Amino acid sequence: MTRKIVAALVGAVLGSLLLPAAWSIAQEAENAVELGKNLAFDRKKGNCLACHVIAGGDLAGNIGPPLVAMKMRFPDKKDLRSQIYDSSAKTPRSVMPRFGPHRVLNDEQIDLITEFVYTL
Amino acid sequence: MKRILVTILGMALVAGLAWATPEEDRLAFIDYHKKRFPNVAVEDYLNGVYAINPPAYQQWLQIEEFPPYELAMAEGKELFETPFANGKSYADCFPNGGVGIRQNYPYFDAETGQVKTLELEINECRAANGEAPLKYSKGKMASISAYMAFTSRGQKLNIVIPDDARAMAAYEDGKAYYYSKRGQLNFSCADCHVANSGMMIRADMLSPALGHPTHFPVYRSKWDDMGTLHRRFGGCNKQVRAVPLPAQSEEYRNLEYFLTYMSNGMEVNGPGARK
Numbered sequence: 479m480t481r482k483i484v485a486a487l488v489g490a491v492l493g494s495l496l497l498p499a500a501w502s503i504a505q506e507a508e509n510a511v512e513l514g515k516n517l518a519f520d521r522k523k524g525n526c527l528a529c530h531v532i533a534g535g536d537l538a539g540n541i542g543p544p545l546v547a548m549k550m551r552f553p554d555k556k557d558l559r560s561q562i563y564d565s566s567a568k569t570p571r572s573v574m575p576r577f578g579p580h581r582v583l584n585d586e587q588i589d590l591i592t593e594f595v596y597t598l
Numbered sequence: 599m600k601r602i603l604v605t606i607l608g609m610a611l612v613a614g615l616a617w618a619t620p621e622e623d624r625l626a627f628i629d630y631h632k633k634r635f636p637n638v639a640v641e642d643y644l645n646g647v648y649a650i651n652p653p654a655y656q657q658w659l660q661i662e663e664f665p666p667y668e669l670a671m672a673e674g675k676e677l678f679e680t681p682f683a684n685g686k687s688y689a690d691c692f693p694n695g696g697v698g699i700r701q702n703y704p705y706f707d708a709e710t711g712q713v714k715t716l717e718l719e720i721n722e723c724r725a726a727n728g729e730a731p732l733k734y735s736k737g738k739m740a741s742i743s744a745y746m747a748f749t750s751r752g753q754k755l756n757i758v759i760p761d762d763a764r765a766m767a768a769y770e771d772g773k774a775y776y777y778s779k780r781g782q783l784n785f786s787c788a789d790c791h792v793a794n795s796g797m798m799i800r801a802d803m804l805s806p807a808l809g810h811p812t813h814f815p816v817y818r819s820k821w822d823d824m825g826t827l828h829r830r831f832g833g834c835n836k837q838v839r840a841v842p843l844p845a846q847s848e849e850y851r852n853l854e855y856f857l858t859y860m861s862n863g864m865e866v867n868g869p870g871a872r873k
Contacts, residue, residue, distance in 0.1 A: 528800045537801040541794050573794065575783045582782055 514594030559592040643809030667817035667869040674745030682727040691723035700750030706765035713851040734845035735829035747868030757859040772856030781840030813870030
């Protein structure tokens with residue numbers, strides 16, 4: 479029993495010595511997705527559910543397309559970000575708020591939301 | 599000479615495109631709604647979103663069995679019938695004693711060159727009789743307006759745009775307001791209520807523009823209170839993060855002029871109950 483705990487501790491210490499960089503990068507990405515999700519679901523921020531069906535969200539609207547298969551629809555993540563930043567650039571008649579130019583969200587917030595939406 | 603001719607022709611063409619007559623606008627508006635909701639009869643749009651949402655319609659019918667606007671209507675009747683300090687009353691200010699006239703508002707007043715709404719004239723009546731004005735969005739004003747709408751139920755909206763450049767300008771101004779994007783969120787009235795009517799915005803269905811003004815003032819559950827059409831305009835402005843204009847401002851009166859003209863021929867069924 480004690481031996482097991484010691485082994486686990488040694489393993490953990492070794493692991494944290496050997497893989498700190500990889501661990502923190504993965505953790506950061508996970509955090510970005512989580513933060514992005516919070517911003518996307520926040521009614522005062524992205525409020526994406528007002529118009530888009532998103533996995534994990536309740537009572538979504540249907541004015542915009544469901545947010546699914548995003549990697550297939552936007553092979554380049556940059557294109558997804560520009561769509562979130564200002565959809566009217568590519569779709570002039572879009573009714574989606576111009577989140578970037580109208581400062582509804584700042585650049586960092588748009589980055590985080592992009593990270594989240596890209597996982598959908 | 600040729601250049602002048604071309605310029606004149608060009609201007610005429612542009613003017614022709616920009617200045618569709620109000621009646622052409624109205625017919626196009628109805629036609630759009632017929633295509634968008636082929637199973638909804640034009641006369642049913644006076645029920646607002648309930649005309650296009652059968653489950654919500656059933657719930658609304660139940661609400662209408664004990665109308666939440668009844669208290670306001672009773673208050674409005676009493677206020678309407680109580681004489682002012684000088685012995686006169688609202689009946690002295692309006693045609694037909696103020697009964698059954700809602701359908702003629704708003705109208706263009708040639709004397710002032712302004713669009714006159716019912717609420718504006720209620721306060722003008724008070725001023726003419728030495729009474730303090732009422733606030734325009736809710737309270738007693740909404741109650742009196744509710745009672746006057748009630749006496750007009752079943753009458754058909756009959757908004758007139760006289761052959762007067764100022765009336766036409768007021769109509770065009772209201773129309774421009776309706777179709778212009780505004781606010782941080784960048785929505786025009788038409789973005790939601792024309793282009794996306796019937797769609798869900800989160801858990802709420804966007805109501806269709808046709809018939810919008812027939813049932814005001816309304817008791818709105820969200821407010822837990824009565825409100826005039828201009829109170830609702832202000833709410834819409836806030837929702838798109840635009841600064842709301844004062845009730846009865848010229849812009850809102852012109853907007854009401856355009857919007858009510860679009861529903862010409864539909865029955866007045868105010869006051870109403872809305873979510």
